[in-house]
Amino acid sequence: MIRILLAEDQSMVREALAALLGLEPDFEVVAQVARGDEVLAAARAHDVDVALLDIEMPGMTGIEAAAVLRRELPALKVVVLTTFGRPGYLRSAMESGASAFLVKDAPAAQLAAAVRKVLAGERVIDPTLAAAALAEGANPLTERERDVLRAAADGSTNAELAETLHLSQGTVRNYLSTAIQKLAARNRAEAVRIARDKGWL
């Protein structure tokens, strides 16, 4: 039996995926968690062969959890499953040690197929997405630029950003300005949107 861990924060989707995987006679979903920071303990406790990780989760992202698993349980294979086919996500997932990267709007058959392939030592990546990830290059933002952009995403003003980030207003505006230029945006709002779309935020 192939022992599977499922990490996904939406119960209904998680249990539905479990039902789907349960249709395969040699699959067994031995653990389900709803938070990224519960992945490691569950994987340890249930002698898991493959971890299926959603990216957007409370506590810790699936990508961060993948990195933890690689360090602590290197033999375990990781499949990252996500709603958003953002090239930046693919890049980070692979850098964190994932063996497969699937988007949720791929056909369901690919899920079981991916599990079998990663156990056979293969990597599974959507070719279109891989091309997009390579075409777009790496994240051009520095860490601070990312911080400021992330903080600006909710509509905070410069004064508030300066406050929460312990910076001067001028510095906040400088970082936003360079971020806007690097992303070829016309203002902070568009910069946020672009960075989000590419998975750079």
Added chain:
Amino acid sequence: MIRILLAEDQSMVREALAALLGLEPDFEVVAQVARGDEVLAAARAHDVDVALLDIEMPGMTGIEAAAVLRRELPALKVVVLTTFGRPGYLRSAMESGASAFLVKDAPAAQLAAAVRKVLAGERVIDPTLAAAALAEGANPLTERERDVLRAAADGSTNAELAETLHLSQGTVRNYLSTAIQKLAARNRAEAVRIARDKGWL
């Protein structure tokens, strides 16, 4: 047998939900669609008892599809299923004739239960969400304010908004200004975020 139509744009989730529903011995998923504008034809073609509709779909939202179904096939029961528990969504869904409103992070067991309940003539609504919907009141934005806010959501400048909406820049700014005040926001970006969160966009 209870004949079910499943409308959800992400294949993997859709097929997983089908697998989940398939575990109930008296349920039969007779049609699956990935677009809102395919719901009516599929419902007609397969003699459906219950339609499970996701809200976020290409072509037409699940809420719009619910309204169409009520008009064209009034006997059919509608269950709206969504990722986001936004009170405004609940309100619109009920106004469009849905019999149940479920969020995807509810336990999977509630899905089958909701299907049975709506067929028994009951309505199914998360009480917490219902309270939130009543507490927050109705959408305070006029149609034009909504239009402008929606158009501004991607970071367009006033000049571009004026262009695409065939308005003067001053009018655009007036609408945004009133929207910002109604939503108690401090700028357009925050107004967009608030309106999105409440399901008013």
Added chain:
DNA sequence: AGTCGGCGATGACAAATGTCATGGCCGTAC
């Protein structure tokens, strides 16, 4: 030893944004 890039800051300037008062044109409700 020198160069480069990230980080933080200041000051000045131009452009975009948000606010307010005011007006006209509608349709509906009282």
Added chain:
DNA sequence: GTACGGCCATGACATTTGTCATCGCCGACT
């Protein structure tokens, strides 16, 4: 028929935002 509210517009004003030049401090790389 008048009052109200939605829609569209203008002009004036203050504030916020975006850009640019310039500076200092560090650490890394050559």
